Amino acid sequence: MQIQPILAALKRHKAGTILIALQIALTLAIVCNALFIIKQRVTHLSRATGIDEQNIISVRNQWVGKPPSQQVSGLTATDLTALRQIPGVVDVYSTNSYPLRQGGWSEGLDYKPNQDHSTAHTAIYFSDEHTLGTLGLKLVEGRNFRADEIGRMDIRDKLGPPTIIVTRELAHKLYPDGSALGKVLYLNENPTTIVGVVDRLEVPWVDNWASQWAEQSTLVPVRLAMSIGGFYLIRTQPGQVDSVAKQVSKTLYGVNRMRVIDPKDGVQSFSQVRAKAYARDRGMAILMGVVCVVLLAITAAGIVGLTSFWVGQRRKQIGVRRALGATHHDILSYFLTENLLISLGGVIIGALLAIGMNMWMVSQFEMARLSPTYVLAGVVVLLLLGQAAVLAPALRASRVPPVEATRSV
């Protein structure tokens, strides 16, 4: 295949050539970045929380009239007993927060008391001896909390538990060279001993600000008796989430009417919690997906349109070539090669544009650097798209009969 004549012909169609190349370049730039955004969002939203999500229900309970902390402990204990009696419930505990809740308590863990900057950020989950069982957390080292070491505090009390259970990630951050078990740390200037390490447990936040320590969680053997109320986490028998969820409100109101469980989102299965926490990511991924598909379709249509026009314009020349002995195949490969040349020009500019666009977005928004794989994938997609789009008009061109050369119109 000779490239020289194609280039010569393209020179006579500068405008059309530039327009197709430009369209390919812009499409590539947008599609690369969109695919990259999709990938990042999907990675983010498919992060595992470390808990047995399929069988967990979260209940938000607010007390009416702000009962004092001492009273809240009793009320909570009664509620937990009632919840345990619902058929299908495996275990229950009360807490301040859970993964994907998007709100919670964070602290710093220190090697020494009165340290200036904390050694590690951590999320605090108020827990008791039922927490590991309810959440389905896997203990990889040490032991669970004992019932007799569970303390109680008010929200304005100072947190200082004697023992804690940490995640493997946090243990590694604190003691990269060895086991964290039995080590003594400082939490709010109080010494505390690591008695257990769980495999994995995400912090309550999915936003960027906690992304550096997304798996650094700490369980404290303390019941937080908040007069405003708190959360109950319920683990059900497999497949019984829905049937248990239906009975929660009724059961709790039956125990005590002076509470508020929001009829809309007071009782949520964990899949609802997850959907809500990642709504932004999912939405963004969907939007970018739609944009990619429509954009590629429009670009393909544009190539078909312009190439058809060129074919129509050059019927006579094609006829002459055919008359002079060019085969169907020659004509077909002429148009395919022509498109490939234009597309190559387009994707080179487009790749630069994609990287430039990403660099600008990195400087403006909290975004990661575009990985070259995406640019490469985009290049391949657009080259294939171009070839596919040009195929129909090129086939039509290859069927132009040699006799066309002799026709004057």
Added chain:
Amino acid sequence: MLAYYLRLGLRSLRRNPVLTGLMIMAIGFGVAASMTTFAVFRAVSGNPIPWKSGQLFVPQIDGFGPSGRDPGDNGEPPDALNYQDTLALMRAHPASRQTALYPVAISVVPADASKQPFSISGYAVTTDFFGMFEMPFQYGNGWGTNEDDRRASTVVISSKLNQKVFNGANSVGRNIVLDNRDYRIVGVAKSWDPHPRYYDVVNTSGFGDAPDFFMPFSRAIDLQMDTDGNNNCNKSPEGGWDAWLQSTCVWLTVWAELPDAAAVQRYRSYLDGYAADQKRAGRYNWAPNNRLRNVMEWLDHEHVVPQETKVSLLVALGFLAVCLVNTIGLLLAKFMRRSQEIGVRRALGASRREIYTQFLAEASMVGVAGGVLGLLLTAGGVYSIGLVFEPEVAALAHVDFGLIGLTLLVAIGATVIAAFYPTWRAAQVQPAWQLKSN
């Protein structure tokens, strides 16, 4: 003549229905994507109080100091105030009007025992709040300085809560039971929910349900009502409510109304003087690090416009650009295919100007059709926006006359701009050459 050109255009467009359809679809999709994302962007990025946004300021005083900051904070003080600094600002009153505020949640027990209690959220504020933010009232008014000083159990409720509890009747002067305590209603707000909710973007995303009530700040503190928002401590206080109030934990916002540059200057120097005093007193051992931001600066600082909104608007605009390049190409093909026709018209005496008019008229028809399609798609897009953006934000995006007008304008304008080059090429057609070659 224009009518004739329009007829000609229509005929030509009908001749290649596929090509025409392609152009209309490209314009329609491009415009719809841009307009839908713009509707969302417009909803979240607007100035909630344009006539006054330059006069309302949020002071920030650094209560954490350098050791309480993460390296990523760029030396910025925390975005909320601790109780002691708030109290000092409220006492000194260096602004003509000012309010402290924090979110509180409370529950309401309906008198009818068959109805379940429900919880409502609101704000603890001072008397100036209502005037500063120009909250409209359906009945009654805000409370006065007197009630603030008396730490009175008064409350302003939203029209929604008034509807729910009093069936919409004028409830001013009546009592409402909130968390087992009586409050006297002094005012019922007209539905008022500025977007973004600029007066509290620290504890909320700036969007979401409007507050149900407002109560005196002093009363909320007396009742030891905890914040329903964020509480950040650089150092955990010893236990108890009073220790918390004495601590450097930040959870409060102060707003000041400063009508002119001189007032702003005075307020700034007050803040600096105050911080210097605190340093001298040994409370803070770092140099004063204050900020004073007006509404728009504050919204920007707090990143109220979700990043997703900006990125999707940008991507949609890029999408529109591709659609336009596409349209230029297709129009070029379409117009150049008619070189003979142009040649004949030119030979029969049509000026270049006539050619311009004819082809721009044809392009505008594509633009109008694209605009109509774009409008339908935009309406569909805005309607289904809840699939993509959070419900609180999605609820704010709507189609109004402005958006309809803008959609049509962008569609027609973009198409005509896209048509300029192809039209110019068409007008350059040499009549002699065209006639000769055939």
